[in-house]
Amino acid sequence: MKPADQLAAFVQDGFRAGHSAEELRDALGRAGWSDPEIDSALAGWSDHGLRLPVPRPRPSLNAAEAATYALLFFALLSVTWNVVALSFWLIEIWLPEPDSRSGYGTARSMRWSIAVLVVVLPLFLWLQARTDRAARANPGERRSPTRKNFGAVTVFLAALVLLADAIAVVFAFLNGDMTLQFLLKAAVVALVAGLIIAWFRSFLADD
Template sequence: MKPADQLSLFIRQGLQAGHSPETLRSALEDAGWTGAEVDTALAGWSDSGLGVPVPRPRASVPVREAVVHALLFLALVAVTWHLTSLGFRLIEIWVPDDTAGHRAGWAGSSMRWSMATLIVLAPLFLWLHLHAERAATGTDGLRRAPMRARIGALGLFLAALVLLGDAVAVVYAALSGDLTGQFLAKATLVAVVALLVLSYFRRFLDTG
């Protein structure tokens, strides 16, 4: 039996025996359980005065919704990657850099690949987003789901890493004298996309 299950069973039996949550907390902490572990276990039960402990809803998510959120994350990664790549190619056209080599053939192929990916995955991402939001709005349990929170935290972490890396690249280019207009435009695009991703995934941590 997992430690969390042991705690849950002990608290249920303790509440059934008429012990108060404070008494159970003291006994568990004296036995070596941490305050966070005890708080989590006690939060799973309600002593409503009925003579039996009432279970509170636990954060959970159906397998189908876990798959939807995983696909949503991957689709967003692909969309942002190819959107940024397409933006880079357009910046190279609109803000030419004489110090960069000529890569017209490769750039054209890259743009076509990015556009094809966006045409397919952007509608898929939009559909997955609407589906996930409808499910989360209509089901409090899904909004509390660990899968949703984990994906939100991962998205925030990766977006923050991109922002930090972008800032480091700009400072390095400035120090080395390579801070061209094209480079600055690309860095700005990366920062804007990363900030949009940060804003998007913040919603995933809202359990209200």
């Protein structure tokens, strides 16, 4: 039996025997269990004075939910990548630099990004609305480990992009390569990453 299962069984039996949470905490502490382990075990049950352990809701894994969030993550990456790429090309057209090159390749790439956005953006918006509706209809969805992992990975990657963007700006300044075109591109990256962090950090909250 795993240590976590041992603790869960002990806490359940302790509540059934009429012991309080503090009594169980003291007994487990004297037995050598750490405070985080004790807190986790006690958090799974409540007595409410019933002399009967009442299970608290716990996160659960769901294959369909995992597939939905995986598709949502793919759609998010596709949308953000192509929004940024399209913004870069438009900036280069509006603010060309002396040594810049544009032509058929750029036009073809812009058409590809537009095509991706036309197809994937509605999918992303639909998936986002679907997960939001599910979370509103059932608050227990907010405890989903899949939802939290999706939010954590998304916010983490967006934070890394912000950090890399800031490093690139500082490097360009020190290297004497700072131009208006570069600053606008850096601003686009920072804006997109900041919006992602602001929106998806709510996925890390329980309610």
